[in-house]
Amino acid sequence: MIVRIATEGQYQVADADVAALNELDNAAVAACEAGDGSGFADVYAKLVEFVRSHGHKVGDDELHGSDIILPPPDLSVEEARKAFQGEGLIPG
Numbered sequence: 001m002i003v004r005i006a007t008e009g010q011y012q013v014a015d016a017d018v019a020a021l022n023e024l025d026n027a028a029v030a031a032c033e034a035g036d037g038s039g040f041a042d043v044y045a046k047l048v049e050f051v052r053s054h055g056h057k058v059g060d061d062e063l064h065g066s067d068i069i070l071p072p073p074d075l076s077v078e079e080a081r082k083a084f085q086g087e088g089l090i091p092g
Helices: 015-033 037-054 077-083
Strands: 002-005 009-012 068-070
Touching (some): 015 077, 037 068
Antiparallel strands (some): 002 009
């Protein structure tokens, strides 16, 4: 799965890591829906870091369509309310 982090680039994430990524996405959605700004910031930072640490950075010279596009790492809870809707960013 190709995950783009806006402002950073693309990462190849193994299919085996998608379930853990989805759990973080669901936690981010729950914090967002609860209006928990600090909780959202914490879990969204973990989600982005998970992609960075478990994914393999795709070279800038490679062109792939992104399966998921994560908003920038400094996303606020207010901005997230617009981005995280329905199932969240990662279809489950």
